[in-house]
Each structure stands twice: as structure tokens, then as C-alpha cells.
Amino acid sequence: MSGWLAIAGLGPGGQALVTPQVAAALEAASDVVGYFPYVDRVPVRAGQARHASDNREELARARHALALAASGRGVVVVSSGDPGVFAMASAVCEALEHGPAAWGDVEVQVLPGITAMLAASARAGAPLGHDFCAINLSDNLKPWTLIERRLRLAVEADFAIALYNPRSRSRPEGFARTLAVLREVCTDDRLILFARAVSTPDEHLEVVPLGAAHAEMADMRTVVIIGSSLTRLLQRPAGALLYTPRATPGVAP
Numbered sequence: 001m002s003g004w005l006a007i008a009g010l011g012p013g014g015q016a017l018v019t020p021q022v023a024a025a026l027e028a029a030s031d032v033v034g035y036f037p038y039v040d041r042v043p044v045r046a047g048q049a050r051h052a053s054d055n056r057e058e059l060a061r062a063r064h065a066l067a068l069a070a071s072g073r074g075v076v077v078v079s080s081g082d083p084g085v086f087a088m089a090s091a092v093c094e095a096l097e098h099g100p101a102a103w104g105d106v107e108v109q110v111l112p113g114i115t116a117m118l119a120a121s122a123r124a125g126a127p128l129g130h131d132f133c134a135i136n137l138s139d140n141l142k143p144w145t146l147i148e149r150r151l152r153l154a155v156e157a158d159f160a161i162a163l164y165n166p167r168s169r170s171r172p173e174g175f176a177r178t179l180a181v182l183r184e185v186c187t188d189d190r191l192i193l194f195a196r197a198v199s200t201p202d203e204h205l206e207v208v209p210l211g212a213a214h215a216e217m218a219d220m221r222t223v224v225i226i227g228s229s230l231t232r233l234l235q236r237p238a239g240a241l242l243y244t245p246r247a248t249p250g251v252a253p
């Protein structure tokens with residue numbers, strides 16, 4: 001008899017932002033599968049098997065989870081944030097499409113989580129309050145030329161832009177190239193939010209104009225939000241708020 005597979009988002013880091021639905025699935029699961037830092041975030045439970053693996057092993061991880069579920073196990077594949085945003089949900093779907101027919105009987109659910117960009121936006125105010133897009137700056141699975149084209153088109157369309165995976169030890173130059181592109185197509189006063197480790201004890205938020213931004217301000221625990229041309233910083237005695245107005249100029253809100 002086939003088991004079940006849930007692909008769950010653990011949120012941006014803080015336990016308070018794990019949804020009750022995800023917590024219930026983890027409590028019911030016989031097995032937890034995921035990238036080892038995310039598996040480490042799941043409380044240890046007696047009798048529950050944990051299958052942690054390294055980065056860039058998403059398809060192998062998905063196949064392993066599906067094989068466990070097909071054998072009758074209750075499996076949760078964990079991702080940070082939301083599993084459908086640059087995470088494991090698409091990897092599991094890809095594995096299912098090309099996998100054995102027996103996996104077709106496995107019950108699969110995708111359990112949403114709070115993404116890093118939404119948590120960062122909420123902490124800062126509402127920089128994603130109007131049209132926005134998200135771009136993953138990692139060039140592991142797509143070429144830099146495509147990333148650059150999407151950046152330029154997103155700025156041309158005047159989206160606010162959430163940037164995931166801006167800078168890592170293996171790609172230290174990627175975010176510097178991104179800033180260079182932005183400086184070609186934006187004015188130096190375009191506002192940028194650097195939000196690191198949101199909802200954890202290491203949380204740090206900083207808003208700077210593009211002219212003051214530099215690559216070392218971001219790492220793999222940082223989500224970067226580039227404001228649109230309308231995004232503004234509201235200075236208040238109780239604390240500043242970064243937001244993008246709901247209406248474009250000349251249109252009543």
C-alpha cells in the first residue's frame with residue numbers, strides 16, 4: 001500500500017513562522033527528508049527517521065522521498081520558506097514525471113510556508129505592496145545571460161524585485177555583477193532592502209540607496225528587495241517603513 005508525501009515549507013527561520021499545517025505533518029511523518037540545515041530545524045522525535053543530504057542533490061532527494069512513500073511510509077520533504085519558491089516542490093514534480101509508474105499512486109501534498117521575501121517585506125513595511133517579481137540569482141541551473149536579461153526587463157517594467165541567493169562562497173562575483181547591471185538601468189537613489197536571517201536571532205535589516213550598496217552586504221542568508229521607482233522610505237519616530245504605493249501616479253488609490 002502506498003504511503004504519502006508532503007512537501008513542506010519551514011518558513012524563513014523562526015519557529016513561530018512554521019504553520020500549524022506543516023507542524024502537524026511533521027508530527028505524523030515516519031520520515032523527514034531534506035537538505036541537512038533544514039532537517040536540523042525539525043525537532044527530533046523518537047521513532048522518526050531523518051534523511052539529510054547535501055546541497056545540489058534535489059532530484060536525488062526527491063526520488064528517495066518518493067521511493068520511501070511508495071513503500072508505505074509517511075514522508076515530509078522539508079524546504080525553507082515556501083516549497084514552491086525556488087525549492088523542493090518542483091523537484092518532486094520533476095522526479096514524478098520521469099519516475100516509475102508505481103509512484104503515481106503516492107498521495108502528494110504541497111504545504112505552503114512563509115517565504116523569505118514575504119517575511120522580509122513584512123519586517124520592513126510593504127516594499128512588495130504593488131507589482132513585483134522574484135529572481136533567483138544562482139546560475140547553477142540557468143546561464144548568467146538569462147539572469148541579466150530578466151533583471152533588465154524587470155527594471156524596465158518597473159517591478160519591485162526580490163532577489164534570492166544573491167551571493168555565496170562559490171559565486172562571490174554574482175551579486176557584484178547584479179549591482180553593476182542595476183546601476184546601468186536605475187538611478188543611484190533606487191532603494192534597496194538587505195534582509196538577513198529574518199525571524200532568527202541573527203536578523204539584520206538595512207535599507208540603502210543603490211549608490212551606497214556593495215556586494216559584501218549580502219550572503220546566502222540574505223534576501224534583497226530592489227524597490228520600484230515609486231518605493232519610498234517613510235521616516236517616523238517609531239521606526240522607518242519602506243513601502244511601495246498601491247497606485248501609480250495619476251491613478252486614485
